[in-house]
Amino acid sequence: MKQAVAISKDSLETLQWFIFLLASSVALPIVIGSLFDMDFNQLAGLMQRTFFVVGIASLLQSVIGHRLPIMEGPAGLWISIFSVMAVTGSQQGLSSMETLQTIETAMLFTGIFLLLFGVFKFAEKLLPLFTPLATGSFLFLLTVQLSGTFLEGMLGIQQKVEAIHGTEALLAFLTFFIVLGLSLFAKGWLGSYAVLIGIGIGWISYVLLVGPGAADKEAVSLFALPEVFSWGPPRLDWGVLPISFITAVILLSNIVASVVAASQSISGKASYSARQINRGSSMLGINHGAAGLFSAIANVPLATSAGFIKMTGQKRRKPFVYASILLIFISLFPPVVALLSAIPAPIANAAILATFVQLMGLGLSNIASEKLDNRRLTIIAVSFLFGIGIMFLPLEVFEELPALAQNLASNGLLVGTVLVIVMEQLWKDKENGA
Numbered sequence: 480m481k482q483a484v485a486i487s488k489d490s491l492e493t494l495q496w497f498i499f500l501l502a503s504s505v506a507l508p509i510v511i512g513s514l515f516d517m518d519f520n521q522l523a524g525l526m527q528r529t530f531f532v533v534g535i536a537s538l539l540q541s542v543i544g545h546r547l548p549i550m551e552g553p554a555g556l557w558i559s560i561f562s563v564m565a566v567t568g569s570q571q572g573l574s575s576m577e578t579l580q581t582i583e584t585a586m587l588f589t590g591i592f593l594l595l596f597g598v599f600k601f602a603e604k605l606l607p608l609f610t611p612l613a614t615g616s617f618l619f620l621l622t623v624q625l626s627g628t629f630l631e632g633m634l635g636i637q638q639k640v641e642a643i644h645g646t647e648a649l650l651a652f653l654t655f656f657i658v659l660g661l662s663l664f665a666k667g668w669l670g671s672y673a674v675l676i677g678i679g680i681g682w683i684s685y686v687l688l689v690g691p692g693a694a695d696k697e698a699v700s701l702f703a704l705p706e707v708f709s710w711g712p713p714r715l716d717w718g719v720l721p722i723s724f725i726t727a728v729i730l731l732s733n734i735v736a737s738v739v740a741a742s743q744s745i746s747g748k749a750s751y752s753a754r755q756i757n758r759g760s761s762m763l764g765i766n767h768g769a770a771g772l773f774s775a776i777a778n779v780p781l782a783t784s785a786g787f788i789k790m791t792g793q794k795r796r797k798p799f800v801y802a803s804i805l806l807i808f809i810s811l812f813p814p815v816v817a818l819l820s821a822i823p824a825p826i827a828n829a830a831i832l833a834t835f836v837q838l839m840g841l842g843l844s845n846i847a848s849e850k851l852d853n854r855r856l857t858i859i860a861v862s863f864l865f866g867i868g869i870m871f872l873p874l875e876v877f878e879e880l881p882a883l884a885q886n887l888a889s890n891g892l893l894v895g896t897v898l899v900i901v902m903e904q905l906w907k908d909k910e911n912g913a
Contacts, residue, residue: 489801492793495675496802499787500550501819502678502827504533506632507553507776509824514565515575525775527816528705529553532775534807536766540780541800544762545734545755547741548799549784551766553776555625556729559890560585560722561776566874567885579774580714586777587713588723590767593730597761603753605731608900611749612855614736615845616899617892618782620866622839624892627870629835632828644825646689651825654681658833662790671791674830681826691821703813709774722886729893732900733779734759740785740841745794749845786837858902866895
């Protein structure tokens with residue numbers, strides 16, 4: 480009897496982790512497809528490769544890397560880089576495919592830097608930079624940056640459609656409040672499976688009120704391995720080296736912030752070790768190499784996993800490992816990928832945005848874990864004013880800058896995080912001798 484209960488619990492937790500992995504992977508490839516005017520076959524291929532790489536990356540990190548149940552998913556930072564390079568590539572006269580080949584190169588270079596950081600233990604030497612103020616600010620800025628993308632998805636305006644879709648938006652907000660309400664107020668299994676229940680109710684309601692959507696009549700093979708260098712061979716551009724290095728350093732803060740947030744959700748105490756971060760950096764480098772190899776979106780440890788863990792109470796690693804393996808397996812069957820990709824975008828975006836409530840709370844609690852004196856308040860204010868302010872600026876305002884400067888200056892998350900780190904190091908806390 481006990482064994483049956485344990486198997487049932489493992490199965491349900493695996494299913495919910497699988498749905499979370501899936502829902503977190505669906506939205507951003509659609510954004511990239513829209514940016515680069517991809518047709519159905521290109522988008523379907525990108526979706527398959529995204530699922531495959533997400534599964535591989537999550538499995539490797541949880542078993543060999545930092546060894547925590549933290550999803551490796553399409554990175555918000557890389558979405559910004561894709562967006563900026565789409566504009567700069569066009570200005571340089573590059574085709575969409577040539578720009579994507581340049582981005583492949585950037586992902587591969589970033590992966591090499593991250594691997595070297597971990598292997599030569601450079602990652603642990605940078606750990607003093609990632610104070611609670613820096614990690615908390617990163618989590619807060621990440622939430623602010625991505626909340627706009629997911630809110631657009633909830634309103635049905637991600638794919639160059641400016642008008643809000645009323646019925647879809649209402650169902651998305653219903654899903655959001657079901658997930659949030661169950662996670663906060665429901666007891667027992669209702670609270671534990673809030674994300675699964677919310678997506679299930681939202682999806683069924685969507686089919687009943689809106690319809691299942693236009694079925695795609697394109698023939699797909701039953702089984703297919705993900706294509707290597709689907710966008711073409713990497714386009715060697717040494718100009719991406721600086722942005723790759725800076726991105727690698729910023730992604731170290733992503734690793735620390737995600738590990739801190741997850742450990743806080745699992746044990747109630749924020750903690751990490753230098754060895755854990757070194758392993759996480761090395762594995763993130765390998766995962767970036769996989770993303771470049773399979774022409775996918777580079778993955779990072781998603782701090783939203785901490786929000787999911789806190790929301791559902793699922794702290795065990797085993798169901799997460801099973802879910803990662805399941806995602807890899809499923810990605811090899813295009814008809815199944817097409818079916819799972821049919822989760823309505825507004826519903827998937829709503830469920831993920833609900834986890835951002837917990838994530839933003841973790842960011843704020845990290846910031847507030849140290850006394851907010853005049854020095855820290857000033858650092859936060861300056862970094863947030865510039866970081867969030869840049870997020871509201873259209874990319875066109877950076878057109879006159881060199882391509883490298885455009886890639887750096889137009890990324891609010893990157894600018895805000897760098898400002899916090901630099902100001903903390905230059906403006907020392909005299910009282911504490913820091």
